[in-house]
Amino acid sequence: MKTDLGDLHAFVTVARANGFRDGARLTGTSASGLSEAVRRLETQLGVRLLNRTTRSVAPTEAGQRLLERLGPALNEVEAAIDVVNQFRSGPTGTLRLNVPASVARLVLPSILPGFMAAYPDVRVEIMVEESFVDVITAGCDAGIRYEERLQQDMIAIPIGPRLQRAATAAAPAYLDRHGRPKHPKDLLNHNCIRGRFSSGTIYPWEFERSGKVVTINPSGSLLVQLGGGVDLAVDAAIAGTGVIHLFEDWLRPHLESGALEPILESWWQSFSGPFLYYPGRQLVPAPLRAFIDFVRALPSG
Structure with missing residues (x-):
C-alpha cells in the first residue's frame, strides 16, 4: 500500500x-x-x-x-531533501524554533530581524511554550531554553545576553499602602503575583546577596499561567495589585517610567542566559545551520 x-x-x-x-x-x-x-x-x-x-x-x-x-x-525526510540547499546561492526552507515566552519577548527581537534580512529565502516559525518538549517530536529544528532545562544529548550554544537578573517590583501606590520590604522574607506579608508553568509547577522566588541565597514561597491573590499570562501579571502589578518578580529586562520599561518601583534591588539574583540547542545525531538542515552561524557571529552580550 x-x-x-x-x-x-x-x-x-x-x-x-x-x-x-x-x-x-x-x-x-x-x-x-x-x-x-x-x-x-x-x-x-x-x-x-x-x-x-x-x-x-x-x-x-x-x-x-x-x-x-x-x-x-518526516523531519529526516526534510533534512535529506535540504541537502540540495548547498547547491543554491543561499539556504532556503523553514526554520522552526521552540522557545519560552521570555525568549520570544527579550532575546529574539534583537536577533531575528537581522537574520531574516541576511537570509530572505528562509521562513521562520516560532512555537512559544513554557514546558520543555522534545524538539524533534514537536516538529522543530531547535529549541531555546535556560541551562537547567536543557535536554541531554543535545548540542547547545549560547544565544542572547549571557547574564540576566530577576527583578522584584511593585507600584509606588501599593508600597505606600503596605510598606517597602527590607528583606526577602518580608514578602511573606505581601500580596505577591505568582506564575505557574503548564505542568502545574510554581517555582519559589530566589534572592541572593553576598553569597547568601534566600528562597521563599510567597502567597497572593493572583496566579497566572507563565507565558501568555505574564503581561497580565505586569499590568496587575502596575495597577497596584501586588509585588511581581520577573526578568529585569521585561520590567525595565516600567521601572524607568516609574510605573513600577524596584524593591530589594541588592538581593536581585543573576543567572546565565539561554542556549540554542539542537540534536547532533542527524544532519543539520541548512536554515538551522545558517541560524547557528549567524548567532555565533553575534557579539556576546
Missing part, C-alpha cells in the same frame, strides 16, 4: 496544531485541503486518526501512535 507523503505531512501538521485552521495558518495552505488529505489518509488506512468536534481536533489512540513515529521520520 503506497501512501502519499503529502497526506502524512498534512496529518502531522493538523495533529500538532490541534486544528485544521491553525494547521493551515502555519503551512500557508487551506483548512479544506488539509481536511481532505487527512480524510483520504484515514480512508486508505481504514482507521480514524483524528477526533473532530466543533471546538477541537485531537489524535485518536491510533493517530497518536502514528504521530509519534511519523514526526521524527
